[in-house]
Amino acid sequence: MSNLRSIRGMNDIFPEEVRYWQRLESTVSDLLANYGYGEVRFPIVEHTELFRRSIGEVTDIVEKEMYSFDDRNGDNLTLRPEGTAGCVRAAIQKGILNTPQRLWYAGPMFRHERPQKGRQRQFHQVGVEAFGVATPDMDAELIVLTARLWHQLGIADAVELQINSIGNAQTRKRHCTALVEYLERHVDELDEDSRRRLQSNPLRILDSKNPVTQALLDNAPALPDFLDDESAADFSKLCELLGRAGVSFVLNPRLVRGLDYYNKTVFEWVTNKLGAQGTVCAGGRYDGLVEQLGGKSTPGVGFAMGMERLVLLVAELGLSATTFARADVYVVSVGDRAQGLALETVEGLRDILPGYRIVQHVGGGSFKSQMKKADKSGAKVALIWGDDEVDSATVTIKPLRRDVDTGQIGQQNLPLAELEAALVDALTE
C-alpha cells in the first residue's frame, strides 16, 4: 500500500469538494467571456529552457522547485510551474500578437515545495493575460474584473487589493543599488535570510516578515522615489481608474513579485483567512517578456489565481455550492421480470425527460434495502417495480421528500402510460 499512494502534495478531489470547483470554474469562465476573453489550452510540459528564460535563473522556482526530466530524445522538459511562460510561447508560435489579445487558461501547475494549507505540489491556477496594450487602462480592466469576481463568489469582504509599481529596469536597478548600499550599512541588524538575499535578490528583502528588518526598511530608500516618469504617470492613471470603477486598494510600496519578468504595475489580492498562504490572486505587467522569448516587442499584463485557495475561501464563507443531490428519481425493482420492465421503461423516460437525474438501483437486494438506498440518494421520488406492477403493467411512484408531518404514504400505482405526467408533476412543485 505504501507504494500506491498519491504523490506527496498531489491530492485527489472527490465529488463533494468538486462541487465547489465546478461552481468556481463556471463563474470564472462566464465572467471572462463577458469581458471578451478567449480560452486557450496549451501543454502542461514545455522545454525547461522556456521557464529558465522567463521566470528567471535565480528564482526559487527555477533553482529548486521545478519538476524537470529528460525525455527519450534527451530533451530536458519541465512540468509547468506557472502559466504565463507557456501562454506567451503559444501566442508567439501561433503568431497572433500582431493585434491585442485577451486570453485566459486554467489547469494544473507543478512546484516541488513543502506542502502546506493552500499550497500543493500540483495546484491549479486560472491565468488571464492581455497582450498588445501598453496603457494602464488594460491593467485596470484586469483588476476590475477580479474585483467583480470576488463579489460574484461572495468573498469580496475577505480580500484586499494591494498594488505597487516597480517601474522599468533602470528604476529597479537604481533603487536596488541605493537599497543595497543602505542595507550594507546595517548588515548587523539584518536577519539571516535577508543577509543572504542581499547578494542574490535584494529586492525581495522588502518582503521580509521579520519585524526588525521591516523596521529597518522604514528608513530605507523607497522604490516609488526612483520611479521613472512614465511608470509614475501610468501608475497614477491606474489608481484613478480603479477609483472610478469603485475598486478600493492599498498602496504597498514594498510589494515586489517573485518572477523576474514583471515591470511597472504589480498587484496582489490577499486574505487573512488562509493562514500564511494569503495570496489568492496576483499578477502584473511584463512588457519585456514576449521579446525576451523571441517574439516581437509586445507589452503584456496578466495575473493568476490559485484555485485551491479560492475553493478554501469560497467553501468557508462564500457562495455555497449548488446543493447536490445525486438523483431526482431512484428506481427500485425486485425480481428479474421487474428489473427488465424497469430498465425498459426508464430508458424510455430518459429519452423523453433528458434533464432528469435518474438513478437505477443495481446489485439486487430486498425492497427494504433498495428503499434505503433510494432515501440516501437524495431522490425526490422512488419508482417501484415488483411482481404486482409487472402483472398489471403499472408502476408505483412514491414521494420520498414529503414533510414528515403527515404519516401518509402518499404513493400511487399508475398505468405505465401515466408515468411521465405523474413524474413531471411530482418533480415540479
Place this chain on the structure above:
RNA sequence: GUGGCCGUAGCUCACCAGGUAGAGCACCGGAUUGUGACUCCGGAGGUAGCGGGUUCAAGACCCGUCGGCCACCCCA
C-alpha cells in the same frame, strides 16, 4: 530545504504504570411474507502509517522512514 506538532476501524476520537484494541457516526442484516427517514436488535470492519530497536511483553518508550498539519522559505 529548515523547525514544531501529529499519524489507532471509512470518519471523529478514546483506552493504556508498556501485557497482544474500544465508542459514536457511517456501512451491512433483521424486527412475520413487496417499501426509506425515527427506534430496537445483530453483524462486518483495524498487521494501531511503515521499518527497525529496547523489553519476558509495545499501538503505547527510542531511532529511522513515509504521510498530514502549522510556521519559515517561497509563492497562486
